[in-house]
Structure formats: structure tokens, C-alpha cells
Amino acid sequence: MSMSRVIKGSLVVLAISIIAPNKPLQTLLAFSILGYLITVSLIPKLMASFMKIGLKGKDLSKPPPVTEIAESMGIVSSVTYLFLMFGLIPFIFFKYLVTFTALSNDSVISDNYTDQYSSLSNNKLFPHNKLSEYLSAVLCLQSTVLLGLFDDLFDIRWRHKFFLPAVASLPLLIVYYVDFSVTSIVVPKFVTDLLPGGDLLLELLNQVIRLGNHLVTKITGLSFSTLPNDYEYSHDQPKLLDLGIFYYVYMSAISIFSPNSINILAGINGLEVGQSIILGIIFLINDFCYLLSPGVPQAAHDSHLFSAIFIIPFIGVSIALFQFNFFPARVFVGDTYCYFSGMVFAIVGILGHFSKTLLIFLLPQIINFVYSVPQIFGLVPCPRHRLPKFNLSDGLMYPSFGQLKKLTPVSKAMLLVLEKFKLIKLTRDEKTNQIVAFSNMTIINLTLVWFGPLREDHLCVLIMTLQLLIGVSMIVVRHTVGPWLFGFDNLTWGVK
């Protein structure tokens, strides 16, 4: 225990010593370390309080006697993160503050005072719009934590809670509207080049959307388009499609999808936090492609610095939570953390203007969702829990099965196709050869069908590893196939 204190102490000193205003990445690393330390110290202290007010649960995949452990402890990570993000503001906006050379000598200080004073009157020196973006992002995350907390406390019904992230993302969308409001997306070059009449099609689509926007403007008095009416398509520039109001629908959809997709890829110790950490690492690798490459346009550089600002401290607080949530779990993370984590990625993707890249990084979650669709929409039965089954005798996890009573021809065909491609395991009645059960349709169960049985921790690490491999391949695809499809790569060419 005293050893761990020494380590913690040294980490604090390290963190403080590497805080360097002016050098955002160093400062972010320091804040990440601080976030880790605060979370790792607070969680054990707060476990009892959480359990006392009923935030507790039983781990179903452990041998008896099963004791209850604290639930919703992800709140600690999330709130620590929020306060770190407040503390980061002066450092992130430091280079715009007129003080960073103020240490050298007095005449400099005096000049800086004057500059700062004059900057107050004409607002020229300070990037207020970037500050608004930053604040709206933190506001959106805080709303997410607040609503997630209500979900953890009051057990909101599934059909209501599915939309909670959309409510929480309102501040982001509204600030995006008043402050930023770019609603056009780049159309892949092959659409206009390879399709006959691609340019015409694009122009037509633009006109249809413009009509929709026009209607919305008539009704609400708010305009949702940023492309000037006389915008001309030229051949040497990428093609733009101005989505207008539909861009907001799209952003809202992302803010719903991202948190929920993390929330449904869950059920074994450590997986909610583990997948979030891997996602964070994938995002960071992509960000560093931009931050470290020479010749990246300023806009793309800033977008990915913004992304790094939100991701690096996030990884710090998440690792601390992972330590307690990994096998054998001493705490559960709760819905708050899943929403919060998904929203961090949604925000970074939306404000960093790489929401399509966000979606390819979320591929494992998307696959999990698509794979779940037949069960979620009732094509085949969906038991209340689809966790893998814990086998007491060997301590390993096995795929869990959904029982079939009757089977429509469509469902049967689907199951047989999935079986053919080894994407499901079916159990048949020995006498009638009828399908009586199928492995539950989550990628956790599928992993067990392929590689199982596995111990819970090995299963979690295996899924995380697969996710990392997919993510890294996606980064490669993004910067090789992407440029070919879109006609340019913003690693070297700026849209804005």
C-alpha cells in the first residue's frame, strides 16, 4: 500500500513537472496522468457510498458465493474528466493569452498588460469561436453525465433511454448552429466521375435538399444552409453536398448511435471500458497522423488537436476505471460511463469534422449492432440477457443460446445462411433435426463460438485485440482507399 503511494506520489510530481503551457500535448499527458490518479484514488473511497444508496449489483459470471459490488462507478471517471476539462481551459487557450512570455522581464509584462487590455475591446486576439466550441463540447458531456446518472438512479425505460444522448447533445447542436454551421459534406469523386451524369445527379440532390431547407426555413424562421446560392462546381475542387437541416439530423443520429453502440457491446468484466480505451488509442493514432505530418492544412491540424485534447485525458480516467472493472471486477461501470464515453467520440467526430472516419473506427460496434438486429427487432427470440454463459465446473465462458419454439421460413433461411458462413452456432433436436436453439447474436458470443470456451479475462482481451487490429487497418484504409474514393486526402489538402 505504501509502495503504491510512492508510485502515486511520483506520478503526481511527474505530471506537474511536464505541464507546459504552450505545449498542448505535454500538458494533455500531464492532465491524463492526474485524471488517472484522481480516479484511482477516489473509486475505492466511494464504493461504499455508492452501495449504500442502492447502486450495487451481482456479477453473474462468478463462482458462488457471489457478493454484491458497487454499480455505476463510471460516474467517478466522468466527473473527474469534466473537472479536468475545466482546468485545461487556461492551458489550451494559453497561446492566445498574452501572458506566456510574461516571465522574462518587466517591460514585457507591461506591454502584455496593454495588449491584453486592448484585446478586451476589439476581440481580435482571442479565438472566442474555438472557446465556444470547447465549452459546448464540455456542456454536452456534462449533460450526458447528468442524464446518464438519472438513468443509473431511476432505471429509465429502454425506449426512453435510447434517446437520452440526443437530448444531451442539444447544447452541441445548438452551438454548432449559432457558431459554426458548416453543413456541407464532401462527395466521393468516383460518384461524379464514374456515374454517368454524376454532376447532374449531385446538382439535383442539392436542389431537393435546398427545397427541404427552404420549407424548414419558412416554418421555423431559421436557415440551415451555408452554401451560397451561387456556389459553382469546379473540376479541380472536391464536390460538396450541402445537407442543411439533414446535417443536424445526421449529427443527432451519430450522438445517439455512438453511446448506445458502446452500451450494447457489454456484459463481461472490463469490456465497456476496455473497448473505449482501444477506441481512444485508435483515435489518437489517427490524430497523430495529422499532428506529426508536415504540410497538414491548419484546419485539419486544429481539428485533430481538438480531438487529442478530448481523448488524451479520457484515456487517463478510463484506465483507472479499467483497473477496477477488469476481471475479476470490483466495480461495475454503469450506463453513465457508456453514454459518456460514446459521447466523447461523437463530439470529437462532429466538431473535428470527421464523423465518417468516426463511423469506420466504430466498425466492431456497428457490426455488433447489425448482427444484433434480428434479435432486437424480434425476427428470432431475444432473451432478457444475452451474456455468455459461465460454466462453474471449468470456470470458462461458453456462448449462451436463445431457444426457438417456432420458426418462420425467413428466420430459418437467415439462420442457415449465418451458419453456412460460420457466423452462428445452431443446436438441432437429435430426433427431428429441427433447429431448437441458436447462439445469441452478439459479437461476444460469436467470439466464443469461434475461439471459445475462454476465461472471462481472456475473452475480454481477445475482443479488445481484434478491435485494435480492425481499427488500425481502418486507419490504413482511411488514408489509402479514402483518398482514391474522395479524390483527395485532408492529410495534405484542406477542405475548409
Place this chain on the structure above:
Amino acid sequence: MSMSRVIKGSLVVLAISIIAPNKPLQTLLAFSILGYLITVSLIPKLMASFMKIGLKGKDLSKPPPVTEIAESMGIVSSVTYLFLMFGLIPFIFFKYLVTFTALSNDSVISDNYTDQYSSLSNNKLFPHNKLSEYLSAVLCLQSTVLLGLFDDLFDIRWRHKFFLPAVASLPLLIVYYVDFSVTSIVVPKFVTDLLPGGDLLLELLNQVIRLGNHLVTKITGLSFSTLPNDYEYSHDQPKLLDLGIFYYVYMSAISIFSPNSINILAGINGLEVGQSIILGIIFLINDFCYLLSPGVPQAAHDSHLFSAIFIIPFIGVSIALFQFNFFPARVFVGDTYCYFSGMVFAIVGILGHFSKTLLIFLLPQIINFVYSVPQIFGLVPCPRHRLPKFNLSDGLMYPSFGQLKKLTPVSKAMLLVLEKFKLIKLTRDEKTNQIVAFSNMTIINLTLVWFGPLREDHLCVLIMTLQLLIGVSMIVVRHTVGPWLFGFDNLTWGVK
């Protein structure tokens, strides 16, 4: 019930019909009505859920059988308020959006698109700094609600929770620093005019503070002063004192004091919300002095519009809560509401640059605090609860008493002085004529000493009325004695 639905329905229609972008006060009224309606509908629906997770309590001032009622229902008001403030953003910043004339005809829309598009690149048209202020205020309130919620849930110790508002106000102070950073205050004219060598004194004080600032700058690398070194005092302008870092200490102190002062003036049905509503009304009267007077400088006008923006919807959600919390209370409000409400006033005072005016409006709360000091700091004993005593036989409230065992000479002298000015009621032993008990030192008990016994609702209304009278007198004092003291009134002269 169906009648109340009809009323609610009509109010919704009314609210929607008066929403007028471009006319902030009308829109604020509409949002206030909506806030009232949402809160009044949600509270009865959520009572059971709150009680289910243990947020419940007994009302000690009611005849038996005392049933438990839901506690911390102020959360509903607060969260409703926060989401209203998000929704307000497009309306408040509407006149800066290029769309409000977009309804007229197509060529206008087209022009507006172009303007909006070009405004994205040079950031000239949009008041980003005002948006940052607004967002930081909402962020601060949301942090307050989050921390207040933790207090309600986990019963944080008194010595910790006293400082919670300071933690919650961090986003405000930090954004104030990076975005606004005016740290000078106006010094009353009489100080420099009447005191011999007043100007010299002021100059000296400025130098001492500058030294303090300089030290802080050396250590942290951040500068906290906004007055240029060559700032010259001239005789026709008000004198400025640049507090620098101490201005942040001062703002932090206000954000601690305001919420806590509302939290300790509590204990009878309706008083926490009631005093907040009265405070809101007092603030609004003061704001309208500025908003409706001709010739008010733009800066003062904007500050008080900012104040009205935050106060008007606040009154809406508070009235709804008051309806349920007033005698006989069907819900308790909880600490969240008190913090939240106090923080609304603190923010408005800080960002509106009238934090001194804020303090004179909080006079009843300040008196209550000062009057409580002897008990809080243990000069005389302080029982766990200082609520007035409910008398079962006549259903009225009587002052409650603290029992004395021994008495130091200082405490005795203090009690006797207070008694002489009728500011306390003492009970003496019939034989020895020794003081054995004293009415607990809160203005609730003092009101009962003066006007009691009273029924709980009459007591609440009486205190609210006194508060309103004091507040209105203070507005008069502010604009009559104030200008005489300070040498100017910002109703007619702008500092900024």
C-alpha cells in the same frame, strides 16, 4: 384535473404564440411559462421514483400521522431550467444570426446565405465572446446541479459541502479569466474626496495589489491584471482599483456565499423557493430600471439583459416548485435547489458586473448569516436543528430555544445587548433569575419572537413580504445613495 389540463394547454399555446425571435423579453416570458408547465407536470410524476431511491423525508412541523414526502425535488426545476437555457440560445443570439429577415422573400434568403457564409471565415458578425459567457454560466449552473445532486444523494459532510459551490464555479472563473478578465472595481468617490490623501491611498493600494499580482505571475505564469501600467487617474472619471488575483478570490467568495446563504435561511415549508422567487423579482425590478430607461449605456443595458435572460426562466421553474413546496408541503426541495438558486444570482451578479448590488439584495440572507454567527461559531450552544417549534394543540409555530448550561461573560453580555434591542427572547429561571434558554438565532425565529405565534404558511409569507420590502428599498438606495457615494450611477454613465 381536466380543467387543469385545459389551463395547461392554453398556457402552452400562449407561450408558443409569444415566442418572438428578435424580442428577447417576450421570448423569455414564453420560456418561463414553458418552464413552469414542464416542472409542474414532471414533479407529481417523479415523486414516487425519488422516494423509491431513498430521497424522502418527514415534515417535523405537521400534526401526526406524519407521512414521508419526496426530498430533493428541486432537481426537477433545475434540470428543466438547464434544458430551457439550451433552447434559448438560438433565440438570444438570433439577432446576430443572419436569418431573421429570411422569411420575407427569396433574394433576401440568398443574400443571407452569402452573408452567413462569409461570416464563417472572418468571425466578425457574431458575438462569440457573449456566447462564451452564456455557455460558461450554463456550465457553472450545471456543475452546481451535479454537485448538489451528489450532496443530496451521498449526504456530504458540512465542512466539505460548504465549498462545493466554489468547485462548481470554477468553469465560470476560468472562462472569466480567458475571455473577460476585467478585475478592476470602482472606488466610491467619497473615499478619495473626503479622506485626506485619498488619491494617494488608492495609488498605494494599487501598488500593493500590483506587487501581489506580480508574485502570482512569477509563480504561475498567468497574469491577473487588466489595468495598463500607464493607467492615469483623471478627475472627471470614477476611480478604479485593480484587484487582480483578489478579484477572483472575491468572485469565488460570492459563489460560496450566495448558495450557502439561501441554504441556511430554510426550515419551513416554501421558504427556500419563496425567498428565491422574491430575490428573482427584486433582480428583475432592478434590471428593468436599466432596460426601460432611455440613455442607458450599451454595456449596462447588455449586462442587465443578460441578468433578465437568466432570471425570468428561473422564476418560471421556481413558481412550479413553490406550488408543491408551500404549506402544506407535498415535496421538499433539497440542497440541489438551494445551491442552484444561489448560483443563478451569483452568476448574474458576477457576469453582469453588479456583484456589490447583488450583496445588498441579499441583505436578509446576510443578516440571517451574521445573526447566526454566535451559534455557528459556538459562542452559545447550537442544537442540531434550529427550526421553529410546531405546537400541536393550536397548530401554530413558536420560536425554538437553545438551552444554556453555563455562560461565559462575553456570551452573557451579548445576549443581554440583543435582548435590550429586542433581537432575542431569553428565558430565565424563576428562582435564580439566571438565563437558561434563548430563542435560536435565525431570522425565522426572530420573526416569531416579534410577530408570533404564526401558522407556518403565514410565517413564510410574512418573511417573503419583509424580504420584498427590504429589496425594493435597497433598489431605491442603490440608485439614490449609490450615485452620491460613487460619484455616478451607471443608469446614466457607463464604466466600461
